[in-house]
Amino acid sequence: MDKSLLIIGGSNIDYIATSKDKILSGVSNIGKVNISFGGVARNICENLARLGNKIDFITTIGNDLYGNNLYKQLKDLNVNVIFPKVNLNSSSYLAINDNNHDLALAVCDNEIINYLDKEFLGNYNNLILSHEYIILDANLNSETIDYIFNLYSHKKIIVDAISPTKILKFKKHLSNIYLLKCNKFEARALVNNECSNASLVKKLLEYGVKNVVISFGASDIYYGSKDEIGIIKNELITDFINTTGCGDALTSGIIDHFIVLNQKLKDSIIFGNKLSKITLMSSSSTSKEIAKYAHL
Numbered sequence: 001m002d003k004s005l006l007i008i009g010g011s012n013i014d015y016i017a018t019s020k021d022k023i024l025s026g027v028s029n030i031g032k033v034n035i036s037f038g039g040v041a042r043n044i045c046e047n048l049a050r051l052g053n054k055i056d057f058i059t060t061i062g063n064d065l066y067g068n069n070l071y072k073q074l075k076d077l078n079v080n081v082i083f084p085k086v087n088l089n090s091s092s093y094l095a096i097n098d099n100n101h102d103l104a105l106a107v108c109d110n111e112i113i114n115y116l117d118k119e120f121l122g123n124y125n126n127l128i129l130s131h132e133y134i135i136l137d138a139n140l141n142s143e144t145i146d147y148i149f150n151l152y153s154h155k156k157i158i159v160d161a162i163s164p165t166k167i168l169k170f171k172k173h174l175s176n177i178y179l180l181k182c183n184k185f186e187a188r189a190l191v192n193n194e195c196s197n198a199s200l201v202k203k204l205l206e207y208g209v210k211n212v213v214i215s216f217g218a219s220d221i222y223y224g225s226k227d228e229i230g231i232i233k234n235e236l237i238t239d240f241i242n243t244t245g246c247g248d249a250l251t252s253g254i255i256d257h258f259i260v261l262n263q264k265l266k267d268s269i270i271f272g273n274k275l276s277k278i279t280l281m282s283s284s285s286t287s288k289e290i291a292k293y294a295h296l
Helices: 040-050 065-076 111-115 118-122 125-129 142-152 166-176 184-190 197-206 246-260 265-280 288-293
Strands: 005-008 012-019 031-038 055-058 080-082 092-097 103-109 133-137 156-160 177-183 211-215 221-224 229-232
Touching (some): 005 246, 031 040, 040 055, 040 065, 040 156, 065 080, 118 142, 125 142, 133 142, 142 166, 166 184, 184 197, 184 211, 197 211, 221 265
Parallel strands (some): 005 133, 055 080, 133 156, 177 211
Antiparallel strands (some): 012 031, 092 103, 211 221
């Protein structure tokens, strides 16, 4: 069983708009619009590939020009890309940032993700079985998530939460999650808001998650496992370009060091923070600068 990584999740075309001034509703706001490749699973895939990892990526790609370009970009990074052939447009994500570069509103059109179903995944059972680790994002539908946990719960499954609503699809599978990365709102959704911020990690560990990382925005990161529970203090960053993809960069760094390089969880989070800060200075949801930390 090799240490290559399997990622299952969505790919998007990201439209990131940043207003020049304070956002006014009901009118057109002057600003900048950037178009790039995105999607939580795809961002993690790109980051890990740039760090030198071998990746099998099961995703969705639309039958359009954007999809063709997205596929080519991943192939250029030596990613093994697997996707259902469907006559739909690529999934798209529209983010509107305020004049402080903070997210004000987002809309995601990802109907195509429903084609990552158990029938399609069943065609790649041998590939999935060949991996020790499976990385999932919460964009997958509930039926697909249940299918993966029912068949592959003996694998070490890594989950990126994405949103307080979407992470609820994993609630009944918490005891089979090897590594969960989420923010404080997503963590609270899983525990029904029944404990303090400081107790969130402990509660999720009690629910059976093996390793937990909870981001508290620009401030602290709480983490824990059976061996230790701790906090990493972040310095406040006020000079940045874009926040989209920063959490994905954090997840990527954790996976790279904790899973691939067998580093301690705390050290892996510190490395993930480094990648997140690099991504903050990118106009898209990933940064080519991450490649300077490649280990292969």
